[in-house]
Amino acid sequence: MRLSKAVRQALGFIEQAEKGGHFPSYASSMGQPFSESVLHPSPFLTYLILGLIGEHLSPALKSRALRYCIQEERQGGSYNYWARSANPDIIRPYPDDMDDTACALLARQTLGESLSGEVIGKATRLLTLVEESVGGPYRTWVVPVSAKKVWRDVDPIVNANIASFLKGQRVTLLKLGEYLEKCLEKNTLSPYYCGEEAVLFFIGRTVVSARLRKRAEKLAKETMTPQKAALLLGVLVVYPESIRTQEYLAGYLRKTQQDTGGWPPEAFVVESSEWIAGSAALTTALCAYALMHFERQKPGRGAKGSPLLKKEGCMLAAIEQQAHKIITTWPRLFRNQATLLAKAFFAAKHGQSILLTPYYFRESLKHTTVADEIVIQLGVGMLWGWMAYTILDDHYDGEGETQKLPLAALLSRTLAEAYASVLPGTGLSEYFQRVMASLDAATLWEMQEARLASSESILSVSLPNWNRGSAFTDRSFGHAIGPIGILVAAGEPLTGPSVHALEKYFRSYLAARQLTDDMHDWTKDLERGILTLVNVTVIKKVRDLGESTDLATLKRVFWEACAPSLAKRILKEVQTARQALKEVSAIDVSAALTKDLGRLEAAARQSLEERQRVLGFIKVVSAGN
Numbered sequence: 001m002r003l004s005k006a007v008r009q010a011l012g013f014i015e016q017a018e019k020g021g022h023f024p025s026y027a028s029s030m031g032q033p034f035s036e037s038v039l040h041p042s043p044f045l046t047y048l049i050l051g052l053i054g055e056h057l058s059p060a061l062k063s064r065a066l067r068y069c070i071q072e073e074r075q076g077g078s079y080n081y082w083a084r085s086a087n088p089d090i091i092r093p094y095p096d097d098m099d100d101t102a103c104a105l106l107a108r109q110t111l112g113e114s115l116s117g118e119v120i121g122k123a124t125r126l127l128t129l130v131e132e133s134v135g136g137p138y139r140t141w142v143v144p145v146s147a148k149k150v151w152r153d154v155d156p157i158v159n160a161n162i163a164s165f166l167k168g169q170r171v172t173l174l175k176l177g178e179y180l181e182k183c184l185e186k187n188t189l190s191p192y193y194c195g196e197e198a199v200l201f202f203i204g205r206t207v208v209s210a211r212l213r214k215r216a217e218k219l220a221k222e223t224m225t226p227q228k229a230a231l232l233l234g235v236l237v238v239y240p241e242s243i244r245t246q247e248y249l250a251g252y253l254r255k256t257q258q259d260t261g262g263w264p265p266e267a268f269v270v271e272s273s274e275w276i277a278g279s280a281a282l283t284t285a286l287c288a289y290a291l292m293h294f295e296r297q298k299p300g301r302g303a304k305g306s307p308l309l310k311k312e313g314c315m316l317a318a319i320e321q322q323a324h325k326i327i328t329t330w331p332r333l334f335r336n337q338a339t340l341l342a343k344a345f346f347a348a349k350h351g352q353s354i355l356l357t358p359y360y361f362r363e364s365l366k367h368t369t370v371a372d373e374i375v376i377q378l379g380v381g382m383l384w385g386w387m388a389y390t391i392l393d394d395h396y397d398g399e400g401e402t403q404k405l406p407l408a409a410l411l412s413r414t415l416a417e418a419y420a421s422v423l424p425g426t427g428l429s430e431y432f433q434r435v436m437a438s439l440d441a442a443t444l445w446e447m448q449e450a451r452l453a454s455s456e457s458i459l460s461v462s463l464p465n466w467n468r469g470s471a472f473t474d475r476s477f478g479h480a481i482g483p484i485g486i487l488v489a490a491g492e493p494l495t496g497p498s499v500h501a502l503e504k505y506f507r508s509y510l511a512a513r514q515l516t517d518d519m520h521d522w523t524k525d526l527e528r529g530i531l532t533l534v535n536v537t538v539i540k541k542v543r544d545l546g547e548s549t550d551l552a553t554l555k556r557v558f559w560e561a562c563a564p565s566l567a568k569r570i571l572k573e574v575q576t577a578r579q580a581l582k583e584v585s586a587i588d589v590s591a592a593l594t595k596d597l598g599r600l601e602a603a604a605r606q607s608l609e610e611r612q613r614v615l616g617f618i619k620v621v622s623a624g625n
Contacts, residue, residue, distance in 0.1 A: 003056070004295055006254055009261030010288035011056055014049065017281040018061055021068030022046040026265065027275040034267040034278055041086035043072050044100055044269065045282045047079075050107035051164075052289040066111045069104055077122025078142050079104045081271075092272055095151060096142040098130055099192065102161040109168045114609055117616020120169065127162070136176030138162055140192075156183040157190040160202035167206055170520060177207060184211050194267045194276065197231035204235040208344075213239045220245050226256045227266040227283050233290035240347050250294045253287050263287050315359045318372070319379040320346055326380070330410065337407045341387050353596065354386055355379045358482040364587040370489040377422045378482040384415040385478045393475075396447060398528050419481065426488045428481075435477055442474035452529035458539050458549050466533040473510040480506035492586050501583035508577035512570045512600045519566055519607060522558065523551065537562050563611045570604040 003011070017023050025045040026036035050057075050065055057065070072084055078096035105123060109115060130139040137159045141151040163176050180203050182188075190199055200216050216235040219228070233249040236242040257263060262284040267276040320342075327338045345351035358378040362370045388411035394400035395408075419432040449464040466472050483506075484499055492498045518525065518534040526535050538554055541561045547553050574597050581589050 004291065006257055007288050007291050007295070010257070010263075010284050010291075011053065011261075013260055013262035013284050014053065014281050014288070015057060015061055017279070018064070021061075021064035021066075023049050023281045024279060025277055026279050027271060027277045028267065030270075030274055030276055034265060034276065036265050036279060038275075040271070040275070040277060041083045041091070042081055042271075042277065043068070043079075043083050044081050044103065045277065045279055047100065047103035047107045048268075049282055049285040051103055051110050052285045053292075054107055054110040055112070056288075056292075062111050066108060066113055069108050069111070072104065076126065076142075077101070077119060078126055094141075097140050097158070098126065098138055098142065099140060099155070099158040099161055101126060101142070102158070102165040106161070106165045106168060109165075115169070115613065117613040120613060121616070123165075133175065135173045136162070137179040138176075153191075154179075155190050155192060156180065156188050156199055157193050157202045159183075160199075160206065163206040164202070180207050181209065184209060184215070187215075192270050194270060195228070195231075197228045198268070200235050201231040204238075208238060208347075213242060217242055217245050220249060224249075224252055225266060226253060226263040226287055227268065229253050229256075230283070230286040230290040233294055234286070237290070237293045238347055241343060246294055250291060253291060257287070312356055312359065315356060315372075315375065315379070316346065316352060318376050319355055319383065322376055323380050323383050326414070334407055334410055337404060338387070338411070341390070341407075342383065345383065345387065351386070354479070355382050357382065357479070358486050360590070360592040361483040361486040361587065364590045364593055365486070365490050366586060366588055368490045370486055374422060374489050375486070377418060378485045381415055381418040381422065381485075382479075382482045384411045384418060385481075388412050388415065389476070389478065392443075396443065397525075397530060419485075423485060423488055427494050428485055428488050431484070431494055432481055435481060438470070438474045439478060442471055445471060446475070450531040452526075452531055454529065458526075459543065461531075461539075463536045463539060464531055466536060470507065472514060472533065473507050476510050476514065477506065479510065487584075487586055490586060498584045498586040501580050501585075505577050505580035505584065508573040508580060509597065509600075512573035512577065512604075513596075515566060515570050515573070516600055516603050519563070519570075523555065526554070534558075534562070534566060537566065559611050559615055563607060567604040567607045570600060574601045574604070 014023070022043055023046045025040050025042040027038045027040040028034045046065070047069065050069070054062065054065065072079060074080060074084075074096055076096075078098075079100035080096045081094050081100055082091050101123070105115065105119070126142060127138060130142060131137075132139055132154055137154050140153050140155050140158045141147070143151045145152070159176060160180055163173070163180065166173065166176075183199070184203060184207070187196070188199070189196060193199070196215075197219060200212060200219070204212055204216075212235060216232045220232050220236075229249045229252045233246060233253070236246050236249070253263075262280050264283065265278050265280040266283050268278040268282055269276065271277050323342055324339075327335055327342065330338065345355075356379070359375050362375050388408045391400060391404045391408040391411075395402070395405060416429075416432070416436075420429040422428065446464075450466075452458065452461055470477075480503065484494070484502060487499055487502060488494060515533065518532040522532060522534040522538065525532050526538075531539075538558050541557050542549060542554065545557065545561075547557060577597055578594065581587075581593060587593075
C-alpha cells in the first residue's frame with residue numbers, strides 16, 4: 001500500500017524523535033496542561049509507538065529499536081515501566097507488569113522478530129502466574145497472589161494488550177474476549193490511561209461489537225483533540241456504517257497536522273497520582289496509525305490508488321447496494337439478521353476478497369469482457385452462498401445460533417434463484433444444482449463419519465477417510481461457481497478445457513485453505529469432537545507411537561511428527577493450483593488471482609518456522625517442571 005503524504009510526513013517526524021533505538025518519554029504534573037516538560041526514563045511509550053507503526057520505519061531504525069526492546073527484557077521474560085538504566089533514587093519503583101510485557105513483545109513482533117519458543121514459553125509462564133482464572137482475564141502486576149490487593153488489580157487495557165499480543169501468535173482466548181466485552185458493557189475505565197477513548201481503542205484491536213462502535217461514534221461528537229480523534233478513528237475503521245464519522249475524524253487529523261509532520265503532545269499514560277506521561281511522537285504515531293488504516297479500508301481514498309483499486313471499490317459498492325435492495329424486500333426479522341451478517345462480511349478483508357473473485361476473473365479475461373451487471377449478480381450470489389455457509393457451518397460445528405437457521409434456508413433459496421436467472425440457457429443453473437447436491441452429500445458424510453461422541457475414545461474410534469474422492473473440498477466448492485460463471489459468460493463451455501482447469505485450480509486452492517484453517521484450529525476442533533484431516537493425522541500418529549492421549553502429548557506429537565508433512569501438503573496443493581490456473585487458456589494469470597495462494601504459501605512456511613519456536617517452548621516448559 002502506498003502511504004499518503006500526511007502519513008509519510010508523520011513517519012518522518014517520528015524517526016527524527018528517535019534516540020538510540022527508543023523514543024523519549026515526557027511527564028507533566030497531574031491536573032496541568034500537558035507539555036514535554038520533564039524527561040522520565042520509561043521505555044513504555046517506545047513499545048506503544050513501535051507496536052503501532054514499527055513495520056513502516058526505516059530498516060536501520062527498526063534494527064536499533066529491536067535491540068533496545070530485547071535489552072530491556074528482565075529475568076523471566078517480563079518487562080518494567082522503568083528503563084533498566086533508571087536511577088532508583090529518582091523514580092517510584094514498580095514491579096514488572098503485563099502491560100509493558102505484552103506491549104514490548106508486540107513491538108518486537110511488529111519490528112519483524114519471529115519470537116522464539118523460549119520467549120513464548122516465558123510469556124506463557126507469566127500469564128499462568130497472573131491469571132485471575134484459566135484463560136483470562138489477567139492481573140496487571142507480576143507479583144505473587146499473596147501480594148497486597150493494590151498490586152492484584154485486573155485492568156481492561158492491560159488485558160486488551162495481552163489479547164493483541166496473543167492475536168499476533170494466532171491465539172484467541174474466549175474467556176478473555178468475554179471479559180473485554182463485559183468491560184465495554186459496564187463502561188469500565190483504566191486507572192493507567194487517560195480517557196475512555198483509550199479503552200475503546202485498545203479493546204477495539206481485538207473486539208468487534210455494535211456497542212463499541214456506537215460508543216465511539218457518540219464520543220466523536222464531543223470536544224475533539226488530535227489524540228482523541230486518532231483513537232476513535234482507529235476504532236471505527238472496521239465499521240463501514242460509520243464512514244461519515246470516519247471521514248470527519250480523518251479530516252480533523254489532516255487539518256491539525258503541523259508543518260513538522262507531527263501533532264502536539266498529549267497526556268496518555270497515568271504514571272502516578274502526581275504524574276501523567278506522553279509525547280509528540282506517541283500522539284503522532286497514533287494519528288499515523290489511524291490514517292493508515294482509514295486509507296487502507298476504503299479503496300480510492302488517501303494515497304492515489306491505481307484505477308483497478310478504485311474499480312474494486314466501485315464494484316464492492318455496487319454488490320452491496322444490490323444485496324441491500326434485495327434484503328429490504330424480506331420480512332423484518334430476516335432483514336435485521338441479514339443486514340448485520342452482510343455488514344460484517346463487507347467489513348472483513350476476507351469477505352471483500354470472496355465477493356470480488358468474479359470481478360478478478362473478469363479483469364483477467366484475454367479476448368473478451370463481461371458486463372458489470374453479470375459480475376455484480378455473481379458477486380451477490382457469492383454473498384448469499386457464504387452467508388448461508390457461515391450459518392450452517394457454525395451450526396454443524398456446535399457454535400451456531402438456532403434462530404438463524406431459517407435465514408440460512410432463505411439465503412439458499414435466494415442463491416438458487418440468482419444462479420437460475422443470471423445466465424439462462426448456459427447450463428450454469430444445472431451446474432449449480434449439482435455442486436449443491438455434492439455439498440449436501442459431503443455435509444451428511446461428515447456429520448455421520450467425522451464426529452467423535454463424548455463416550456468414544458480417540459484411541460478406539462473409527463477414523464474417517466478424508467482422502468476419498470473430492471470429499472475434502474465438496475463443502476466449499478460453491479466458491480468456484482462465480483468465477484466459472486465468468487468463463488461461461490465469456491463464451492467458454494462448461495465441459496471445455498478452461499472450465500475443467502479452473503475446477504482443478506479451485507479443488508487445490510480450497511484444499512490448501514481448508515488444511516491451513518484446520519492446522520490453526522485443530523485443538524479446538526478436537527475438543528468439540530470434530531475429526532478433521534489434521535486431527536485424524538495426529539490421532540493416527542499417536543496410535544502408531546503408542547503415546548497417551550492427553551492434550552499436551554497430542555500437541556507435542558502434532559508439532560514433532562505431523563506439522564511438517566501437513567505444511568508440505570499445503571505447499572504441494574498451492575503449486576498444483578498455480579499450475580492449473582496457467583492452464584485456463586481464457587485468462588491471463590494476474591497478481592489478484594494468485595494473492596490468496598501467496599498467503600497460503602506464506603502461512604505454510606510460517607508454520608514450519610513456528611514449529612521450531614514451539615518445540616523450543618516445549619523444551620523450556622519441560623525443563624521447568
